[in-house]
Amino acid sequence: MARMVCNKFDGLIPDTMDEMTSLPGVGRKTANVMLAVAFGGQAMPVDTHVFRVSHRIGLVPKRCTTPLSVEKELVKHFDKNLLSDAHHWLILHGRYVCTARSPKCANCCLNDICLRDFD
Numbered sequence: 171m172a173r174m175v176c177n178k179f180d181g182l183i184p185d186t187m188d189e190m191t192s193l194p195g196v197g198r199k200t201a202n203v204m205l206a207v208a209f210g211g212q213a214m215p216v217d218t219h220v221f222r223v224s225h226r227i228g229l230v231p232k233r234c235t236t237p238l239s240v241e242k243e244l245v246k247h248f249d250k251n252l253l254s255d256a257h258h259w260l261i262l263h264g265r266y267v268c269t270a271r272s273p274k275c276a277n278c279c280l281n282d283i284c285l286r287d288f289d
C-alpha cells in the first residue's frame with residue numbers, strides 16, 4: 171500500500187473515495203474516516219457502533235442490512251454539514267451508552283424517543 175502511495179500518488183495519501191479505495195487494504199469505512207477526520211470533510215463512516223445504534227434508535231429501516239445501505243440512509247437524513255460530527259455522536263453513544271451487550275437505557279438521553287429495536 172505504501173509503495174502504491176509513493177508510486178501512484180507522489181507519496182501523498184489521496185483525498186477521494188475512489189483513489190483511496192484503490193489502495194490495498196483500504197475499504198469504504200477507512201476512506202470515509204480519512205475524509206471526515208484527516209481531510210476535514212463531511213462523511214459518515216459506518217462501523218459496528220454506528221450500525222448498531224442507528225438500527226436500535228430507529229434512524230434506519232430494517233432493510234438496511236449492510237454498512238453501505240446504513241451510510242446512504244444516514245447521509246439522506248443528517249444535515250450534510252453535520253455528517254462527521256454525527257458520525258462521532260453515534261460512535262461515542264454506542265461505545266459508552268448504547269453498548270452492544272448492556273445498553274444503559276435507564277440513563278440514556280434518548281430514552282423517550284428511542285425505538286429500542288434489539289432485533
Ligand code: SF4
Binds near residue numbers: 278284
Ligand atoms: S434508549 Fe437504550 S437502546 Fe435506545 S439509544 Fe438509549 S441505550 Fe440505546
